[in-house]
Amino acid sequence: MTRIAFIGLGIMGSPMAVHLQQGGHQVTGHNLDPSRTQPLVDAGAAAPTIADAVDGAEVVAVMVPDSPDVQDVLLGEHGVFAHAKPGTLVIDFSSIRPDVTVDLAKAAQHKGIRLLDAPVSGGEAGALNGALSIMVGGSEADFAEACPIFDLVGRTVVHVGSNGAGQTVKAANQLIVAANIEALAEAVVFLEAYDVDLTAALDVLGGGLAGSAVLEQKRGNMTSGDFTPGFRIDLHHKDLGIVTSAAREAGVVVPLGGALAQLMAAARANGDGDLDHSALLRGVRRLSGRSLG
Amino acid sequence: MTRIAFIGLGIMGSPMAVHLQQGGHQVTGHNLDPSRTQPLVDAGAAAPTIADAVDGAEVVAVMVPDSPDVQDVLLGEHGVFAHAKPGTLVIDFSSIRPDVTVDLAKAAQHKGIRLLDAPVSGGEAGALNGALSIMVGGSEADFAEACPIFDLVGRTVVHVGSNGAGQTVKAANQLIVAANIEALAEAVVFLEAYDVDLTAALDVLGGGLAGSAVLEQKRGNMTSGDFTPGFRIDLHHKDLGIVTSAAREAGVVVPLGGALAQLMAAARANGDGDLDHSALLRGVRRLSGRSLG
Amino acid sequence: MTRIAFIGLGIMGSPMAVHLQQGGHQVTGHNLDPSRTQPLVDAGAAAPTIADAVDGAEVVAVMVPDSPDVQDVLLGEHGVFAHAKPGTLVIDFSSIRPDVTVDLAKAAQHKGIRLLDAPVSGGEAGALNGALSIMVGGSEADFAEACPIFDLVGRTVVHVGSNGAGQTVKAANQLIVAANIEALAEAVVFLEAYDVDLTAALDVLGGGLAGSAVLEQKRGNMTSGDFTPGFRIDLHHKDLGIVTSAAREAGVVVPLGGALAQLMAAARANGDGDLDHSALLRGVRRLSGRSLG
Amino acid sequence: MTRIAFIGLGIMGSPMAVHLQQGGHQVTGHNLDPSRTQPLVDAGAAAPTIADAVDGAEVVAVMVPDSPDVQDVLLGEHGVFAHAKPGTLVIDFSSIRPDVTVDLAKAAQHKGIRLLDAPVSGGEAGALNGALSIMVGGSEADFAEACPIFDLVGRTVVHVGSNGAGQTVKAANQLIVAANIEALAEAVVFLEAYDVDLTAALDVLGGGLAGSAVLEQKRGNMTSGDFTPGFRIDLHHKDLGIVTSAAREAGVVVPLGGALAQLMAAARANGDGDLDHSALLRGVRRLSGRSLG
Structure with a gap:
């Protein structure tokens, strides 16, 4: 005790x-x-x-x-x-x-x-x-x-x-997760635009090298449009700020990290801060001039 | 028969x-x-x-x-x-x-x-x-x-x-896989720069929301520096050309896809076309002025 | 004759x-x-x-x-x-x-x-x-x-x-012009957000190393919100397609070119294809969740 | 007095x-x-x-x-x-x-x-x-x-x-200047790859909408390869850190700013911190696998 x-x-x-x-x-x-x-x-x-x-x-x-x-x-x-x-x-x-x-x-x-x-x-x-x-x-x-x-x-x-290594690994985690969500979101809007059977497509994507915990756990949010968190955009925004500043501090160049920080900031600026981070999908739809569904 | x-x-x-x-x-x-x-x-x-x-x-x-x-x-x-x-x-x-x-x-x-x-x-x-x-x-x-x-x-x-839907899904697959590899590569160089225990870090990353088939199957290439293909940079470069042009054709905006196409092209331009696509790691190291290991 | x-x-x-x-x-x-x-x-x-x-x-x-x-x-x-x-x-x-x-x-x-x-x-x-x-x-x-x-x-x-060199230079021209417009647009929204005197700011920017033909000729569109072309987003979109594919063909990596192609595509996807290319400003405002003015 | x-x-x-x-x-x-x-x-x-x-x-x-x-x-x-x-x-x-x-x-x-x-x-x-x-x-x-x-x-x-508005405008200035230099650098490497007459090309580019103070003042550095500062990469790197963090603070999304911050960081990480900022050209050459000249 x-x-x-x-x-x-x-x-x-x-x-x-x-x-x-x-x-x-x-x-x-x-x-x-x-x-x-x-x-x-x-x-x-x-x-x-x-x-x-x-x-x-x-x-x-x-x-x-x-x-x-x-x-x-x-x-x-x-x-x-x-x-x-x-x-x-x-x-x-x-x-x-x-x-x-x-x-x-x-x-x-x-x-x-x-x-x-x-x-x-x-x-x-x-x-x-x-x-x-x-x-x-x-x-x-x-x-x-x-x-x-x-x-x-x-x-x-x-x-x-x-000390600090735990935070560094967490930052790396948040970079990878953000990349996975954004890539999945771009893929989903791309597949929608081509009228592909989305459920079938996500099944086959999940079974191969594109498979991930994000695809498994977040595909439901993306197909249903229910972005109840989960993990909020606002917090992921904070975390990507940590990623980019820590990378900068260490002289590590993170082109994807930099791009993701902007995209997460756009989600927040458009009022999605309280939604689950899978709501990055809404950002891709906005950029592509598509209905938020 | x-x-x-x-x-x-x-x-x-x-x-x-x-x-x-x-x-x-x-x-x-x-x-x-x-x-x-x-x-x-x-x-x-x-x-x-x-x-x-x-x-x-x-x-x-x-x-x-x-x-x-x-x-x-x-x-x-x-x-x-x-x-x-x-x-x-x-x-x-x-x-x-x-x-x-x-x-x-x-x-x-x-x-x-x-x-x-x-x-x-x-x-x-x-x-x-x-x-x-x-x-x-x-x-x-x-x-x-x-x-x-x-x-x-x-x-x-x-x-x-x-017809065409199979190719569309394959293109989406290649977008997601490229994003996963690049994000993992940026994370690896970031973790190296902070002298984190990389094996332990990848273990814990793989166990959570950052887990993916790419992390599982490609971490070995990244930690060993052995980039025997597998799937060649040259082919993934071709595929990202398909992704960006098909997205463009459909009016879908893919900021990550666009960035990845440039990064894959850089890998190829630096002579890594015949290496496994996990060699995107070498690109992050080059950008960050680090030894290719 | x-x-x-x-x-x-x-x-x-x-x-x-x-x-x-x-x-x-x-x-x-x-x-x-x-x-x-x-x-x-x-x-x-x-x-x-x-x-x-x-x-x-x-x-x-x-x-x-x-x-x-x-x-x-x-x-x-x-x-x-x-x-x-x-x-x-x-x-x-x-x-x-x-x-x-x-x-x-x-x-x-x-x-x-x-x-x-x-x-x-x-x-x-x-x-x-x-x-x-x-x-x-x-x-x-x-x-x-x-x-x-x-x-x-x-x-x-x-x-x-x-033959072809004329077109190559024109492509380079369109890359530079797009970068100038987008950078100016990001700067304008940034200055607006900080309630800076925009006219005074553009005057001083134009007088130094940030000065350009774009700043001089397009600042009026941006401050008035009148995006009568001039040169249409749709045509600049076509041109950035030429830039990225020609660069790709030649093995030249153009990270800014790649990003600009996506941003111009977003402008088009949001219905701004018939506006002057200075309407990239509207894209920055959209990303930033701000009124299109 | x-x-x-x-x-x-x-x-x-x-x-x-x-x-x-x-x-x-x-x-x-x-x-x-x-x-x-x-x-x-x-x-x-x-x-x-x-x-x-x-x-x-x-x-x-x-x-x-x-x-x-x-x-x-x-x-x-x-x-x-x-x-x-x-x-x-x-x-x-x-x-x-x-x-x-x-x-x-x-x-x-x-x-x-x-x-x-x-x-x-x-x-x-x-x-x-x-x-x-x-x-x-x-x-x-x-x-x-x-x-x-x-x-x-x-x-x-x-x-x-x-108070602060001066610094805000200076940040905007540095964003625009960085975009101009990087775009010019990408254009130069692109033109080189196509064996265009670079002097003639820069003349005609400078005479039109692509003209800028950067093109005028920095083309010499780029064609000669003499990157004596001028204004150092290290300082511009500091300034782009200001740009991205101030934009983030204000909820302004700056995709080009974010990309430029990474590219400037890459220049610095590759040992070019003491060179003139026009040495972004060397970064484009590195990405494209070309001789630094």
Whole structure:
């Protein structure tokens, strides 16, 4: 039994915290917006402040939207680093800029606190089913210590390098996923334009070298036009910003990444930010002067 | 038992013809370059001319590289349409321009000949194992008649529409595959630049929404630097030309397709035309000023 | 005084033919659509068929929209090559594919006919004012002979190489112009979004290294929203098709050219084909979810 | 006569400071790297610290490379805002992020200091000849007051809006210039591939709608292969980072801007950072597998 503070009880964090509690740990949740905290309150524990949540915790889990959120939660005057005891293990499940993670890890070290970056893939379904993919950056020892916790929320858990490496792999993940969605979207509009039997076509595409998790999981959204998220355009937009700036920082040229960042920005600018990222299909339709269906 | 002429006994056509023969059919092969014909000669039958091959055939299978090749084989003075008897079923396994297929189907109809476009996906391995994906355009009746033949060489066989539809789906296939390879290549160079554990990273990427047949089948080429084809850059370059011109023809805007056509052209212009298409990785390395490894 | 047949009396061809006549030449016009022929009829001469127009002509000028049109006019059963006498000098002012021009030049040679490709830049205003830029491909001798004619319709007349070279330079021209328009359009929407004084901004941009003929001539369209052509999106779309396919043919990688071809196609697909090419601005606004103004 | 402190005596700042002095002002220069300060020392005045330079100054001019440099110079412990007297007018000639300028203007206001952002275009030649284009953001009154100073270093001086607007226009300038250079580079390699007479072609291109300041000023670099800057790839790379992030911030989609940022990054990654930005030509040659000449 580990005492765990869980900061950020949103769509992802909430079910993850429940899994940790059901796994036998003593979980104290905290959320900036208290309206989300109900599930954990019902399940037994929630704290009104980060200080209260962190008090006595051996592990602090964080799952918030973006780099500035994590910075606030960890570095803020009333934040985790101000209240956690030395030796605490902070697991940041958020998807943020690798360079911010590196800086946070240095700040943690100054306080005698340990940090793992552990962004996840798999969406709400993965969180609900404890079936996330988790890409972990940090020390081997901290990773080993955290594995029992990761195993309660994830199915594929991989240690990919030192601090920041988890975020880097997550960025790569988001690049590949965006390319897959956009390519599928262009293919779908192309096939529609030629009056091909779309269901048959997607079947045969899925069975060969064009097959992918995206084709399998997102074809339904594209053929039905139901873009309930899933994973929102707004968040993928944020992630492609991370991809292009991190690539730029490292001197890596990503022509597809650059193009995808513009296309995702166009989706957002056209009001699709709250739709599932498979709504890139709507962007291809717009460019092609076609009905959004 | 069907009498089948098989025109085009290259890397793909040769094993396909053998499968048809082993399936109990009487196969007469023909190849423009006679050096390739040996396997079928050994197996029992090869013809010196298209006229000889087609003589008495109920089905004529064609597997040649590009649109002009199919036009020569079918429309040429000594070609299939000049010698095949009315009612013959021509199955064109080649990957060519959809509009050329449509024209060929019209020309066939004038001769009382039936045509199916049946481009395949799966590469040399798929041809050797009789495990190709086959996307078929043409009439329902002709498709039904050809199914026993398709089943000898393919695993996923789908009728996707009228003549040309098979080629359209193949073009969509090649767009998606190119996007997958390029995105993976950009991700790999990005991960290398950040000194991430590449094997671990590809494992976790493959387990989530970034997973794909390309990641599974091509990661070995990318990590080893062995780009023995497989499917050659030169052919994928031809296919992306088909994608962009067919999209243009239909008024479909394909920003990723357009970018990929340039990147594939760059690979070719840099002398990688005979390498596997996963060698797009070398292009990302060149753009990023990195050693080709 | 030279006897000149002028085939193609559209927006461009009509004033050009008048200039030639006013220059002292005997001009016989012909237009496929006879409704356009009135100006020349009024001015004194028009012929009902190509054969009639070409009869007795020393020079045949052609100004039609696209490659197939020129092929019809020159190679058709009732076309120029069938009726012109050996030694005739054909000047093709149309903007078409360089490889088509090369083929036409060969066909001309077989007939003992001489061909210059002489595409123009400068639009309707240039044609009206006899102030076109003319990029000429063909032999030095033929160019020298044609110069007095070119000087009646053009201000900048340059011999750039052998047959096809004129078309190649025109393609390069269209690539640069498209890039200039799109970059200006992106800049305008960017400046609008930041509430910058657009008139002042364009003034200062025009005075420095960002200055260009496009900025000078097209800023009015962009700030007023009046996209009366000028030069139509549909024609520039055709030209970017020539650019990308000619570049592809030559193994030249044109990332900007590829992107521009998609953006111009999007303009067309959204119904802007008949607007001036400066209407690329509308595409940037659409992508950015902004009012078309 | 105004007492002016000039911070940043590099390739641009040094001749600008001399122009101000020759215009009758009392100029005290300062440079972080003292080796550059010699011209002003010779001319009469240079200060060892910002504090000394600013002491008694009515105007503080700043010309340093990037956003963090300006932040250091203005906000640093020993910086301008710490030592300038209330009422001082700070003119920032540097090209930096518009949002940083906006923040700096707010910080200035807290100190009772006035700020104009006044980035320039025209390069070393413009600075030497007092012929820069200057795009100014800030209050009307401050602009009016600064005009006599601007007129000593600039030829086109335009007030484009409130603080940040100058930087926004400069970003737009850099977008357009990059597009012009890359398009010209693609055109040049395209023309070379077709063995067109390049000099003749550039003449005719320059005379029509493809004409631009870039074509005029940079064609020499491209045809000679001499890429002595001028304006360095590294700085243009920085500027395109500003363009893409500022566009992203404002929800403006810039497909060309995104592509250009990748191409400029590729130039830099291939070791061309210290060359003139016209060396984008080398990138097109690399992509096309051609000799760098």
